[in-house]
Amino acid sequence: MLRDARFLREEFVPREVVHRDPEINHLSSVLQPLADGRPADTAFISGPSGSGKTCISKYTVEQLKEENLDVESIYVNCWNDHSRFQVLFRILDEVTSTVDIHRQSTPRDVLFDRLRDHDGPPCVVILDEVDQLADRKVLYELLGLQSFSLVLIVNDVEELLAEVDERLASRLRSAERIRFHAYTTDELVDILRERADRALTHDAISQEQLEAIADEAGGDARVAIATLKLAARQADRDGAEQITTDHVKQAVPDAREELRQKNLDALSEHQQVIYEIIEEHESIAPGDLYPEYRSRVDNPKSDRTVRSYLKKMVRYNLVAAEGSTQDRRYRSLAPPSPS
């Protein structure tokens, strides 16, 4: 049944990709100047989750590196590294062989100075989940580094531009925008077929079932592949030769729950209490939420901190904030569902 589960991992980047030729060509052309040793424009990759932004960006940069040996690349996920220090540290850590900078206590701007003075081959920095970046000013600093070209992956470009200050926004507006649309069901089937052929034994899953998985995924490749993975894993445990309709049926909700749980795990204890309260209500006003939170925990955080938590959860798409000031309500978001 399962031959090689690596091909079902979320971060796996296939050698061949399907259905994204225009986007690949567009990004390649933006990065092309690097091949001649010139700096490339910043690229803005946007689109819904599971539309291939990360995968295609990595793939295209890899292609470029194969053709041009003296181009480097760095991938930074702002979900994991969301402060200015963490982003700069991650980039520097990957670009230099000497790791003599240890976390903290290095003089104030030594990280940035090092990056500015770096004179290696041109380097593409893929900044993923830029929405999660706590300190957007670091973008401005990175834009000023000649030897680094940026590929910024973001859910919604306009939303990001609205949140940064005018100086940064005007520089970002001139970036090249590449929009990804959600996959169609047919496209998802092709993607799943590729993965299944590599990860599973021959004929382990039927066309019909791939279609069922793709149909339930609502255009989200991440959900689709996670569903395939869970269905295969369960079939493997059952010692089955083939994935049955029951395996698929079970895997559909499990896959969504798995992806949602991953977000929840990133929350602190206090943040989870707040999320639970919101989840228990259809929707709740801040004026009711704060006292309820305070009654449930020892040493509650200040209301200002709770507001920061709420903002973070909104960014994680765990919670929706509706209305403004007076009629503000918070609502927990169900796991992403097909629309």
Add this chain to the structure above:
DNA sequence: CTTCCACCGGAACCGTGGGAAA
């Protein structure tokens, strides 16, 4: 239209913890 009110979020500040230098 003006005032009020609840809430939002920026900015400055603080305490803590850990590595580096003295």
Add this chain to the structure above:
DNA sequence: TTTCCCACGGTTCCGGTGGAAG
């Protein structure tokens, strides 16, 4: 060892905002 410097989560303070009430 002590001292210094830094990042970082949290708090305090406060001006801005927009709908509701007067």
